[in-house]
Amino acid sequence: MTAREDLGAQFARIARRLVALEQPWLEKHGVTMWEYALLLRLRAAPAATQLELARAINYDKTRLIALLDGLEQRGLVTREPAAGDRRARTVKLTPAGRAAVTSTQREIHRMEDGLLPGEKRAALQRLLDEF
Amino acid sequence: MTAREDLGAQFARIARRLVALEQPWLEKHGVTMWEYALLLRLRAAPAATQLELARAINYDKTRLIALLDGLEQRGLVTREPAAGDRRARTVKLTPAGRAAVTSTQREIHRMEDGLLPGEKRAALQRLLDEF
């Protein structure tokens, strides 16, 4: 019998490898992993508040400020005063932001398709959705 | 069609969750994740040099010192002058170290078995071994 590897270790090892493979594409498009995660989340839906956005991507609200500052300066997201609450600010993707995240993801998906056949990948992801 | 999640993000998310589930058991046994990874590696085989050990668990050689200091003080590992090279030191598990890693892993495996049936887990791990 071969030694049973811990699930956490196995998943972490594979995740590290996949993230490393994504890295060159993120760099090519000039975004960090956290920025990419944030843009992906905003593409799904605008964030009513920054706090909600921070929670959604599992990021610290105080670190989110600098992240948003950078993305806003580069014209990828906008911060607007929220409708009902003057303390809060809605965060939205700009057209440029939407284009950036979409083209980045397209290349990352292409990279993944080179790793394993599309059918196998889809089956694996369906299986992992149970978690 | 549902949005296709990036593989890296999916694996990282699951890995984070699994590591969080391991955490209470590691704390109960008084070891950090890195210490646990190191002990697991030593149980498989003693390390001829500290450098080899650092590389094996993907850890920085300069940080390894403090990790080994702690484990040695607690009597879980030993550092002995290497046979052929007076610069190097072999690192071995003590009986206490072996007992610690084994009992820790037993509980972690039990936790995993509560997550999903043994057969499914084994099948999943065989599938992931392709990576």
Place this chain on the structure above:
DNA sequence: TATTGTTATACTCTATAACTATA
């Protein structure tokens, strides 16, 4: 009194450089 966004601060983790003793 609590919450949103923000800044400042402290802390942890990780990487780099340099030293010593050997080879």
Place this chain on the structure above:
DNA sequence: TATAGTTATAGAGTATAACAATA
């Protein structure tokens, strides 16, 4: 000249505390 172990230092990443504006 290069390598194993080590120490000190710097840097990135992360968490904590506190503040102003608003609820």
